[in-house]
Amino acid sequence: MYGIDSSPIRKAFELARSIQNPINLSIGQPHFPCPPNIIEVLTKAAQDGKTSYTLTGGIPELKSAMAEKYRTQNKISYAHEDRILVTSGISSALFLLFNALVNEGDECLVISPYFLMYPAMLKFYGGKVVPLEESFKPEDLESLKSRKFKLIIFSNPSNPTGKVLSKEQLRALANLAESTGAYLISDEIYELFDYDKQFFSIGSEYEKTITLTGFSKTYNMTGLRLATILAEDKVIKALTTLQQYTVVCAPSITQWAGIEALKTDMSAYIQDYKEKRDFVYDSLKDYYPIQKSGGAFYSFFQVPVTDEEFIQRAVKKDLILVPGFIFCDQKNFVRLSFATEWDTLKRGMKALQELSKES
Amino acid sequence: MYGIDSSPIRKAFELARSIQNPINLSIGQPHFPCPPNIIEVLTKAAQDGKTSYTLTGGIPELKSAMAEKYRTQNKISYAHEDRILVTSGISSALFLLFNALVNEGDECLVISPYFLMYPAMLKFYGGKVVPLEESFKPEDLESLKSRKFKLIIFSNPSNPTGKVLSKEQLRALANLAESTGAYLISDEIYELFDYDKQFFSIGSEYEKTITLTGFSKTYNMTGLRLATILAEDKVIKALTTLQQYTVVCAPSITQWAGIEALKTDMSAYIQDYKEKRDFVYDSLKDYYPIQKSGGAFYSFFQVPVTDEEFIQRAVKKDLILVPGFIFCDQKNFVRLSFATEWDTLKRGMKALQELSKES
Numbered sequence: 001m002y003g004i005d006s007s008p009i010r011k012a013f014e015l016a017r018s019i020q021n022p023i024n025l026s027i028g029q030p031h032f033p034c035p036p037n038i039i040e041v042l043t044k045a046a047q048d049g050k051t052s053y054t055l056t057g058g059i060p061e062l063k064s065a066m067a068e069k070y071r072t073q074n075k076i077s078y079a080h081e082d083r084i085l086v087t088s089g090i091s092s093a094l095f096l097l098f099n100a101l102v103n104e105g106d107e108c109l110v111i112s113p114y115f116l117m118y119p120a121m122l123k124f125y126g127g128k129v130v131p132l133e134e135s136f137k138p139e140d141l142e143s144l145k146s147r148k149f150k151l152i153i154f155s156n157p158s159n160p161t162g163k164v165l166s167k168e169q170l171r172a173l174a175n176l177a178e179s180t181g182a183y184l185i186s187d188e189i190y191e192l193f194d195y196d197k198q199f200f201s202i203g204s205e206y207e208k209t210i211t212l213t214g215f216s217k218t219y220n221m222t223g224l225r226l227a228t229i230l231a232e233d234k235v236i237k238a239l240t241t242l243q244q245y246t247v248v249c250a251p252s253i254t255q256w257a258g259i260e261a262l263k264t265d266m267s268a269y270i271q272d273y274k275e276k277r278d279f280v281y282d283s284l285k286d287y288y289p290i291q292k293s294g295g296a297f298y299s300f301f302q303v304p305v306t307d308e309e310f311i312q313r314a315v316k317k318d319l320i321l322v323p324g325f326i327f328c329d330q331k332n333f334v335r336l337s338f339a340t341e342w343d344t345l346k347r348g349m350k351a352l353q354e355l356s357k358e359s
Numbered sequence: 360m361y362g363i364d365s366s367p368i369r370k371a372f373e374l375a376r377s378i379q380n381p382i383n384l385s386i387g388q389p390h391f392p393c394p395p396n397i398i399e400v401l402t403k404a405a406q407d408g409k410t411s412y413t414l415t416g417g418i419p420e421l422k423s424a425m426a427e428k429y430r431t432q433n434k435i436s437y438a439h440e441d442r443i444l445v446t447s448g449i450s451s452a453l454f455l456l457f458n459a460l461v462n463e464g465d466e467c468l469v470i471s472p473y474f475l476m477y478p479a480m481l482k483f484y485g486g487k488v489v490p491l492e493e494s495f496k497p498e499d500l501e502s503l504k505s506r507k508f509k510l511i512i513f514s515n516p517s518n519p520t521g522k523v524l525s526k527e528q529l530r531a532l533a534n535l536a537e538s539t540g541a542y543l544i545s546d547e548i549y550e551l552f553d554y555d556k557q558f559f560s561i562g563s564e565y566e567k568t569i570t571l572t573g574f575s576k577t578y579n580m581t582g583l584r585l586a587t588i589l590a591e592d593k594v595i596k597a598l599t600t601l602q603q604y605t606v607v608c609a610p611s612i613t614q615w616a617g618i619e620a621l622k623t624d625m626s627a628y629i630q631d632y633k634e635k636r637d638f639v640y641d642s643l644k645d646y647y648p649i650q651k652s653g654g655a656f657y658s659f660f661q662v663p664v665t666d667e668e669f670i671q672r673a674v675k676k677d678l679i680l681v682p683g684f685i686f687c688d689q690k691n692f693v694r695l696s697f698a699t700e701w702d703t704l705k706r707g708m709k710a711l712q713e714l715s716k717e718s
Binding site: 029033038042043046047048050051052053054060088089091092095117120121124220221222223224225245246247248249251252253254 | 451
């Protein structure tokens with residue numbers, strides 16, 4: 001246990017607290033508050049005394065609403081309550097999955113750059129991480145078909161790059177999963193942050209997909225701990241048993257709030273982030289090699305010095321970023337989150353433009 | 360994962376739902392609702408938008424309030440914020456501990472009868488369970504001093520027996536922990552349910568104790584997921600890191616409710632359960648070999664046939680109990696919970712008196 005390093009994201013968080021008026025572009029959650037209708041239902045659930053244990057797998061009402069969401073929004077026709085487990089956030093879902101599936105020495109294909117929890121948790125459970133660049137072409141996977149992977153995992157849209165994987169890429173990954181016997185895990189926590197309508201749930205075509213859906217990012221419910229797993233019956237059964245012996249159930253009142261969240265129109269929030277996505281790209285494209293993000297609320301771009309050096313220079317301008325090395329094997333990228341107020345974002349772009357000239 | 364059987368407690372729960380007007384004495388949580396002042400603070404935290412991640416270890420305000428509680432109520436003078444981790448309930452605390460501490464083949468001393476999660480989770484992490492009868496005498500431990508235990512664990516007061524361990528027993532366990540290098544884990548989730556003022560926190564004398572404190576049972580917050588771990592700095596650091604890579608943090612608004620819970624006077628509730636404890640004992644002592652419970656809200660007593668047979672006979676009288684075999688190696692005990700309304704309890708005692716004559 002003493003081997004896992006504390007996350008540099010948390011370090012950025014601490015750093016930001018030490019600066020008087022920081023330009024904090026390190027935060028991995030929306031800057032807007034949880035919408036008031038969700039708060040109202042959360043409040044009502046508390047007042048109605050829904051403070052007892054729920055069923056281990058989650059309240060039937062939420063599972064039913066999620067099944068409907070999967071069928072209509074994600075086009076996953078086989079989605080059904082029995083295939084859904086409600087968990088205490090995506091991290092909890094990942095822990096259940098990795099704990100149940102990964103054995104010592106298992107090779108796990110992780111699309112890179114990756115959510116930093118994937119390799120950290122996989123290694124903790126004895127897995128060996130095999131990275132695959134997110135820019136891969138379907139034919140690149142041919143040479144991998146003779147290997148044996150326990151699982152394939154990616155976040156789509158991606159944290160940290162904002163990349164939305166193409167249908168062709170996703171189909172190639174599903175093919176690879178099928179031919180190597182790997183579990184295909186599609187982490188779709190950022191699915192609503194899809195600015196060019198490119199997002200596609202591979203679960204709609206490949207029934208063995210394990211689809212992860214989170215409430216934290218979309219509705220700013222990170223502290224309320226809620227996510228769901230959609231998978232084959234036998235996987236859900238095993239994970240439910242493990243949940244019974246670990247966190248028991250997701251927080252009761254949060255589950256009721258989740259049902260309301262699904263009814264909430266987030267399009268104005270998404271539109272705001274789309275404009276911020278464009279603003280970041282337009283502000284930086286002449287200063288850094290940068291690609292326009294397709295989704296999530298991050299931009300991941302190359303800097304002219306090492307990430308750690310760049311981060312230190314940024315701090316001198318009160319700007320907080322996250323070093324890229326925690327998301328991939330490269331050491332000259334940084335992650336910027338545009339989930340913030342316009343004022344902060346504008347100050348950040350100005351600081352980044354100045355920083356590019358210092359190198 | 361497929362090896363862990365679903366808990367018979369859950370089966371009792373399902374069974375109770377199938378009977379029209381069940382006498383349900385199987386439930387492991389208070390029958391009273393979460394007190395209104397706690398609900399109010401929970402509601403206010405939601406309305407104030409406290410829906411984001413908290414620090415991994417918990418909000419400082421709760422840790423500070425817990426440190427004060429440990430110092431004044433439990434007489435643990437060394438209690439300090441840095442030694443406290445806030446978790447998503449006791450089950451989550453156990454999972455963090457066992458995952459971090461237990462390696463394949465480690466021998467773990469478990470006071471028996473035990474909370475069924477202990478052996479189930481210990482075995483999952485590769486531990487070997489060595490049971491020790493709760494009626495042990497201090498001198499019985501002498502012969503164990505040459506063994507090597509990874510940990511010693513008990514719930515005090517006990518689920519399922521309601522036994523409150525004596526100071527002498529606790530001191531003997533602390534001595535054994537010290538001489539064998541074992542971690543001593545004192546699960547005190549039922550501490551307030553202490554009817555004869557016998558409860559004693561061994562952490563007040565043995566500084567290496569890992570003390571677990573839960574909010575679920577005392578305030579009927581089982582679904583809100585909140586507990587704390589008090590332990591040495593290095594243990595807390597390791598567990599905090601593991602929490603960061605699993606559930607991330609305890610639910611944010613629940614943590615605020617926890618502070619209010621600590622200020623809540625529960626004495627009227629405890630007095631009610633004390634009367635129920637007496638009533639159960641007085642009603643059954645001429646029919647079954649039974650001991651008066653010292654704490655928690657359970658009675659654990661021997662029945663004249665196997666527990667499974669007895670449970671089936673009880674169901675015919677609409678009475679739901681939990682079989683003893685899940686808590687110990689014996690197969691002729693049952694667990695009764697008196698955390699219920701007087702009417703239900705009276706019906707239950709009548710049914711049990713009748714059942715004793717059928718054997």
